[in-house]
Amino acid sequence: MQKEFRKQQALEYHSKGRPGKIEVVPTKEAKTQRDLSLAYSPGVAEPCLEIAAHPEDVYKYTAKGNLVAVISNGTAVLGLGNIGPEAGKPVMEGKGVLFKIFADIDVFDIEINETDPEKFVQIVKALEPTFGGINLEDIKSPECFYIERRLKDELNIPVMHDDQHGTAIISAAALLNALEIQKKKIEKAKFVVNGAGAAAISCTKLYIALGAKKENFLVFDSKGLIHTERTDLDEIKKEFAATAKPMTLEQGLKDADVFIGLSKGNVLSQEMVKGMAKNPIVFAMANPDPEISYEDATAARKDIIMATGRSDYPNQVNNVLGFPYIFRGALDVRAKQINEAMKLAAVRALADLAKTPVPDIVNMAYNETNITFGSNYIIPKPVDPRLLSTIAPAVAKAAMDSGVANQPITDWDAYIAELNKRLGLDNQVMRVVGNKARRDPKRIVFAEADNIKILKAAQIVFDDGIGYPMLLGDETRIRNMAMSNGIDLEGLPIFDPRDESTEEKRNLYAEIFFKKRQRRGFNAYEAKKIMRDRNYFGCMMVECGDADAMISGLTKNYPDTIRPALHTIGTEEGVNKIAGMYLMLTKRGPLFLADTTVNFNPTANELADITLMVAKEVRHFNIVPRIAMLSYSNFGSSNSPEARLVAEARKIVKEKMPSLIVDGEMQANVAFNKEMLKENYPFSELTDKDVNTLIFPNLAAGNITYNILKELGDADAVGPILLGLKKPVHILQLGSSVRSIVNMALIAVVDAQIKCRNVSTEEIVKKSPWWKRFKKPNKDV
Numbered sequence: 001m002q003k004e005f006r007k008q009q010a011l012e013y014h015s016k017g018r019p020g021k022i023e024v025v026p027t028k029e030a031k032t033q034r035d036l037s038l039a040y041s042p043g044v045a046e047p048c049l050e051i052a053a054h055p056e057d058v059y060k061y062t063a064k065g066n067l068v069a070v071i072s073n074g075t076a077v078l079g080l081g082n083i084g085p086e087a088g089k090p091v092m093e094g095k096g097v098l099f100k101i102f103a104d105i106d107v108f109d110i111e112i113n114e115t116d117p118e119k120f121v122q123i124v125k126a127l128e129p130t131f132g133g134i135n136l137e138d139i140k141s142p143e144c145f146y147i148e149r150r151l152k153d154e155l156n157i158p159v160m161h162d163d164q165h166g167t168a169i170i171s172a173a174a175l176l177n178a179l180e181i182q183k184k185k186i187e188k189a190k191f192v193v194n195g196a197g198a199a200a201i202s203c204t205k206l207y208i209a210l211g212a213k214k215e216n217f218l219v220f221d222s223k224g225l226i227h228t229e230r231t232d233l234d235e236i237k238k239e240f241a242a243t244a245k246p247m248t249l250e251q252g253l254k255d256a257d258v259f260i261g262l263s264k265g266n267v268l269s270q271e272m273v274k275g276m277a278k279n280p281i282v283f284a285m286a287n288p289d290p291e292i293s294y295e296d297a298t299a300a301r302k303d304i305i306m307a308t309g310r311s312d313y314p315n316q317v318n319n320v321l322g323f324p325y326i327f328r329g330a331l332d333v334r335a336k337q338i339n340e341a342m343k344l345a346a347v348r349a350l351a352d353l354a355k356t357p358v359p360d361i362v363n364m365a366y367n368e369t370n371i372t373f374g375s376n377y378i379i380p381k382p383v384d385p386r387l388l389s390t391i392a393p394a395v396a397k398a399a400m401d402s403g404v405a406n407q408p409i410t411d412w413d414a415y416i417a418e419l420n421k422r423l424g425l426d427n428q429v430m431r432v433v434g435n436k437a438r439r440d441p442k443r444i445v446f447a448e449a450d451n452i453k454i455l456k457a458a459q460i461v462f463d464d465g466i467g468y469p470m471l472l473g474d475e476t477r478i479r480n481m482a483m484s485n486g487i488d489l490e491g492l493p494i495f496d497p498r499d500e501s502t503e504e505k506r507n508l509y510a511e512i513f514f515k516k517r518q519r520r521g522f523n524a525y526e527a528k529k530i531m532r533d534r535n536y537f538g539c540m541m542v543e544c545g546d547a548d549a550m551i552s553g554l555t556k557n558y559p560d561t562i563r564p565a566l567h568t569i570g571t572e573e574g575v576n577k578i579a580g581m582y583l584m585l586t587k588r589g590p591l592f593l594a595d596t597t598v599n600f601n602p603t604a605n606e607l608a609d610i611t612l613m614v615a616k617e618v619r620h621f622n623i624v625p626r627i628a629m630l631s632y633s634n635f636g637s638s639n640s641p642e643a644r645l646v647a648e649a650r651k652i653v654k655e656k657m658p659s660l661i662v663d664g665e666m667q668a669n670v671a672f673n674k675e676m677l678k679e680n681y682p683f684s685e686l687t688d689k690d691v692n693t694l695i696f697p698n699l700a701a702g703n704i705t706y707n708i709l710k711e712l713g714d715a716d717a718v719g720p721i722l723l724g725l726k727k728p729v730h731i732l733q734l735g736s737s738v739r740s741i742v743n744m745a746l747i748a749v750v751d752a753q754i755k756c757r758n759v760s761t762e763e764i765v766k767k768s769p770w771w772k773r774f775k776k777p778n779k780d781v
Contacts, residue, residue, distance in 0.1 A: 004486045006463065009456075014090060021093045022100075022107070027063070056406075058129075059334060063106060068133040068327055070095045070109045071124055076140035076163070079287075085111035088138055095137055095162075103324035103388060104422040105331065107135075117143045121150045128155050132331050135323065136161040141198045142234055158330040158338045164202035166319035167262065169326070169343055170379065171283055171307070172206045173350035174317060175258070177378040178305045182279035184257055186211040190277070192252045194291060195262035196221035196237055203260060204240060209340060210347070218242055218252045220263075225252060250275070257281060265289025270300035283307045285317050305375045311435075312465075314376035321380060322346060325388055329395030332415070333405035338395075345398035349391045353380045361385060361622040365432040367439035367753070383432050389419045429583070429590045429621055430718065430743070434466070437749040441467045442548035442761050444745055445538040448555055449473040449494065455487050457741035462492065466742070467749045468761070470547055472497060472534040497537035506531045509540035517567060535561055539568040542727050548756050549728035549748035554736055558597060562722070565729040577602075578724035579610045580731075581617060582706050584715040592618050592625070592693040596702040597720045597731075604645050608652035611695050613723040615660055618693055620754060627693040628671035628686060629653075629664025630701070635681055636665075646697050661685055668694070668705075718743045721751075728752045 014020065029035045037043050047061035059065040074088030089111050096107030110127070114120045120143075124134060134157065136148055148161040179186055189212060193200055196219055208214055219226045219240045226233060228241045249267065253259060255277045261268065261284040268291040273282060282297055284290035287309040294313040297306045307315035326346050330338055358371040358381075365383045380387060393416060399405040409415050444461065446454050449471035455478070458469035471478060471494045482489045495502055507528065513536070514527035522530070530536050535556070541547040553561040562578070571578060580597025583590055594614045595602065602610060611627060618625040629650050633643035646665035653662055663685045670676055671694070677687045696702035710717045717740070722730050728751040730744050 008486060009460070021090075022096050022109070059132075059407075064130065065132045065331060065334065066104075067106050067108065067131050068099060068135055068331070069124075069127060069131045070099075070107050070135045070137050071112060071127075072110075072137045073112050073114055073120060073139055075115060075138070075143070077138045082140065085113050092137060095135065098320055099135075099324050099327070101423075102320060103328040103392070105324065105327055115143075117146050117150075120147055121154075124151055125154060128157060131157060132334070133158040133327050134160075135327065136163075138163065141201075142236055144198050145201075145236055152337055156336045158327065158335050160323070160326065160338045161198065162319060162323045164198040165206075165338075165343060166322050167199040167285065167317065168202040168206040169322045169346050170317050170319060170350065171203055171260070171285065172210060172347045173354070174283065174307050174315060174379040175207065175281070176210065176347065176351045177354055177373070178281045178307070178375075179258075181375055181378065182257075182281060182303075182305060184279065184281075187213055189216060189257040190255065191217045191258045191260060192249070192256045193217060193219045193260045193262070194249060194267065195260075195286075196226060196240075197262065200260070200262040201236055201240070203262065206343065206347070209344060214240070218244065218247075218256075220249055220252065222263075224248070259283065259291075261285055261291035263291065265291060266293075268292035268297075270296050273297055273300040273304065276301070279303045279305075281305050283317065285309045305378065307378065311382075312438075315378050316382070317379065318382050320382050321350060321387065322391070325391035326395050328388065328419070329392035330399060332392065332407075333396045333399045333409060334407040335396075335399040336404045336406065339399075339402055339404055341402040342395045342398045342404075345394040346391050349394035350380060353384070353386060353390050354378060359385060361428070361432055364622045365435035365439075367436055383428050383435060385428060388423065389416045392419055429623065430585065430746070433621065433746050433750055436753070437467065437746045438465045440749075440753050440761070441465060442749045442752040442756070443468045443470055443546075443764070444748055445470045445472060445541050445547045445550040447472045447534040447538040447550060447552035449478050450481065451554055452481060452485055453736070453738050453741060454554060455482055455485065455489075456738045457745065458492065459487050459489075460738070460742050461745045464742075466745055467549075470495065470541070472538055475499075495537070497534055498532050502537075505546075506537065509537065509544065512544065513540060513568060516570075520567075533564065535564040536568060539564045539729060542729060543569050548752040548761060549730070551730050551732060551741070551744055551748055553731035554734065554741070557734075558731060561731045562598070565722075565725055569725055569727045569729060571724050572726050575613065575724040576609060577606055578722060579613055580720040581614055581723055582717055582719035583621075583721065584706070584709055584717055586709075586715040589690070590621070590623065590692060591715065593702055593706050594693075594695055594723070595699060596696070596706045597722075598699070600699045602698065604648035605652060607646065607649035607695065607697070608656065610723075611649065611653050611662065612657060612660075614693060614695065615657070615662075617721065617723055620750070623692060625661065625693045626686065626689045626691050627660070627662040627664075627695060628666055628668075628691045629662065629695045629697075630668050630671065631665035631697055632667060633665050634667055634670055635684075642697060649695075661689060664695070665697075718747065721747055727755055 030039050051057045051061060070092045072088050072092055074085040075082045077083050077088040077091055092109035092111060096109050099105040099107045112120060112123055114123060139147060144161050151159045193204055204217060217240060225247055226237050226241050227246060228243055233241060250272050253272045254275045257277045258281045263286055265286050266289060280301060282304055284292050290308045294306055294308060297304055307317050309317055355373045362381050362384050363369060363371055371377050396409055400408045444467045446458055446469055448454050450473040461467050462469055469492055471492060474496055475494045478494055497506060510528040510531045514524055535552050538550040542550050578598055579595040581592055581594040582596050583592055592614060595610050599606060615625040629646050631643050631646045643665050650662060650664045671691045677684050709715045720731060728748050730748045732741060732744060
């Protein structure tokens with residue numbers, strides 16, 4: 001049932017709305033007749049003539065310079081094998097998504113119905129005028145070697161087969177650092193490589209380019225050791241044939257320094273690892289199951305350095321650390337090819353980056369206080385925001401130094417600034433939050449579990465390792481609903497606050513609640529009665545430590561969901577009024593909006609308190625708040641009471657927290673226009689800052705703005721995030737989507753990690769039915 005649900009999720013993801021994962025978006029205005037006459041006939045003739053006279057101008061007047069083709073014939077798609085070009089298309093679209101979100105590179109995926117290598121080469125060659133680069137993908141071995149070699153020799157744009165070189169580059173960087181930590185020299189190290197496909201061969205070649213000796217390699221394929229006496233070897237395998245006699249993998253590993261696994265899971269035993277040399281290095285990179293589990297390998301040897309392809313263990317070898325940034329650097333200097341020098345530059349840049357202090361946003365994502373270079377950190381994490389501005393310049397410089405760059409970079413500082421601006425350093429915020437949640441999942445009460453959206457979200461939360469769902473509602477109804485929709489609830493607890501089975505807990509909660517509210521309008525009978533309400537019951541679960549967070553509000557009005565939280569849990573110390581904030585994920589980066597849901601017409605003091613609460617929450621995302629307090633007035637241009645209120649609120653904020661970057665009152669367009677600020681209001685704290693937080697003068701302004709942004713499709717909304725409560729309770733918008741509910745669960749878990757630091761959720765959950773099913777995911781991307 002769980003597998004069927006995952007299948008349905010994946011199919012819905014790809015089919016809902018506009019089918020697929022990518023679209024073409026115009027980069028120029030195309031709204032008026034004049035626009036259209038410039039975009040097409042007659043105006044388009046002018047750039048055509050310029051390019052005809054000066055072919056290099058194709059990069060000036062078209063998208064070629066930022067356009068990569070992801071090309072496949074579908075003969076070796078993931079672990080699915082030869083499924084054909086049409087069936088491989090979702091993978092190629094997915095590759096295009098990764099290019100875009102990690103390096104701002106546009107992609108056309110091209111699936112070619114041709115298995116003959118020579119014909120394939122001719123087809124791709126004919127596409128050269130369109131693209132700035134070619135990424136070959138999921139083409140079976142040995143044809144992939146021939147195809148890539150021919151295209152590299154005959155095209156004047158960069159070509160790379162990522163299945164070969166991606167793993168090689170990332171693992172080579174990890175290898176250099178592992179060897180350094182283990183005090184081994186690459187030229188003396190003895191290697192055993194299990195697997196002889198495209199990735200394994202490319203890895204071996206790159207390690208040799210870094211200084212390893214060919215004679216120190218033993219390479220095994222499915223038939224055993226590749227040696228000179230075998231008669232079934234193709235030309236590529238012959239290059240790595242050992243002169244040694246036939247032997248088993250276990251014999252080959254005796255006294256070996258390095259094991260490189262690119263084959264299949266569970267082929268390595270603890271005894272084999274024990275037989276390796278002192279301070280061994282094991283890269284078990286088969287996916288999803290490595291050649292030996294991390295637990296078995298580290299139990300066998302305390303002196304081991306271990307890497308896998310999985311994100312739930314240290315040292316993940318993930319191709320997304322390489323290909324987006326390598327192509328970015330190659331495109332930006334219009335490189336004629338991706339050569340050995342460029343690949344080696346990427347290797348060394350990655351290796352060196354792991355030795356530098358890790359940004360707080362990465363520590364946050366992995367729930368660490370200080371990740372440092374060592375046996376558990378030999379390769380940067382995929383969420384590291386420095387990857388783009390580190391690897392792309394290294395690759396670009398190597399292209400220039402090796403003579404394959406057509407457009408050299410002269411101002412490196414400006415180039416790095418441009419790279420950081422492409423995506424915004426803060427734009428990985430939800431990936432970071434997701435990683436952080438998965439590192440320490442928490443118990444989440446879903447108060448409206450008799451809703452199909454909630455059940456779907458709960459299963460995603462559980463299957464993705466985000467948290468442990470606790471469902472409230474009529475058990476029979478919930479189970480019937482789950483069964484009819486293919487949702488697996490095995491091991492997930494269901495509590496019905498109206499049922500006899502919860503009477504004891506209900507009475508306990510009522511007693512505690514009555515002590516809180518006995519002089520605030522509740523008598524003993526009402527305290528017992530109200531515990532039958534799921535929102536009150538769920539909030540008391542959180543208050544009493546039986547859960548870590550609660551999510552509700554999908555089918556109720558906002559005040560009806562907030563009220564139980566205020567009655568049972570109350571506000572944080574020093575907080576007089578709670579507030580609501582939205583996180584909007586925009587193209588320019590994350591944008592925080594408040595108050596969007598709670599306070600109708602705050603006073604200056606209340607607005608100041610809201611601003612300080614928002615600043616605190618933004619810091620929890622590891623982002624420095626840069627706050628604009630909005631009005632229809634700019635710094636006193638209007639003397640109206642509304643404008644003066646915002647100015648007064650800003651004054652109070654600065655008195656309470658002088659170091660906070662905040663200014664106002666100001667109009668929204670001014671907040672985002674640095675030139676206008678600098679020219680007209682040079683005194684402002686925001687003149688050279690990118691504003692990421694907007695404080696609205698009242699609820700109407702904030703709520704209207706949020707809804708306009710959301711409905712126009714200019715931003716993805718996460719929230720509302722409730723601020724000021726002592727413990728995590730978060731309220732959904734009426735009719736929220738499954739995706740919005742899952743995002744809210746991520747926020748709730750991270751909130752619980754902060755507010756419930758002393759609670760060991762894992763130890764509690766290990767004693768429950770959850771633990772048998774719960775499995776942390778093995779993918780970052």
